[in-house]
Amino acid sequence: MHEIYNTEGIILSTGDIGEANKFITIFSEQHGLISATAQSVREIKSKLKHGLQKFTVANISMVRGREVWRITNVEYKQNLYYELRENKTKLKAMINILVLVQKLLAGEKYNERLYKIIRKSISFLKKNDLNREEISDFENIVIIRVLHNLGYFDENKKIGGSGVYKNIISTSSWDKELLEDVRNLNGEIIKDINESLAHTHLF
Known part of the structure; x- marks a missing residue:
């Protein structure tokens, strides 16, 4: 049996x-x-x-x-999908995150922390009233946490003279202050994300 x-x-x-x-x-x-x-x-x-x-x-x-x-x-x-479909921007962010996870994961490997990162993130997205800028900031933070969990992002990297990446990565919790922390560094953050994605050789 x-x-x-x-x-x-x-x-x-x-x-x-x-x-x-x-x-x-x-x-x-x-x-x-x-x-x-x-x-x-x-x-x-x-x-x-x-x-x-x-x-x-x-x-x-x-x-x-x-x-x-x-x-x-x-x-x-x-x-x-059904819970987020009324907000197309939120829905697109959720789909982008799950597509990224599917591309980056290499088969069967226990990773409960990554699963909780995704579940907590989508719960925050669903429950909070976010504008387009905040949803974009949210998506960037999730991508950084996913990349770091899988070994593609250095939490000690400095940006704008601050340790914002360490703040992002040291917790899986969410609040709107975290979104504000990354707002003014958006251009540099996207550049660092793209560099990390390139290192995966999957994009």
């Missing part, structure tokens, strides 16, 4: 297999970036269907197959 593994995860992408099955990419709390199949999920009667839509956060039960995981059960929690 196969051991069942349980984890919270965010559905990053889905693709059809045959007439009724789906291939799903998940950013999971316990196993990093994983590929999984869901059997008969496209059938009308499928109980898994609702919980496996793109950008859904869910508790997922799986068994390990020879090459990929197989999903056995899903407990729906929320869908980030």
Whole structure:
């Protein structure tokens, strides 16, 4: 009998297999970036269907197959797309962040801290009234935290004579003061982000 593994995860992408099955990419709390199949999920009667839509956060039960995981059960929690779709700027920022995570992660590797960075960030984005500038600052901060977590960004780098990067990276918490801290350094921050992204050789 196969051991069942349980984890919270965010559905990053889905693709059809045959007439009724789906291939799903998940950013999971316990196993990093994983590929999984869901059997008969496209059938009308499928109980898994609702919980496996793109950008859904869910508790997922799986068994390990020879090459990929197989999903056995899903407990729906929320869908980030539906929660942010009324604000196109917020929605775009969320999608950009999740696309970046999917590109940067190298397969199955436990990284609970990164998962919490993303979950806390999206929660802040969802709950707070932010203007376009603040959303842009928010996105830059998340990208810096993601890059640092994966070893691509130096927290000791100085910018504008300040240690703002250390302030950004030393915590996964959020407040509007943090957004204000990066506002006047926006041009330099974007330059440093682009340099770090270039070092990944993925962009």
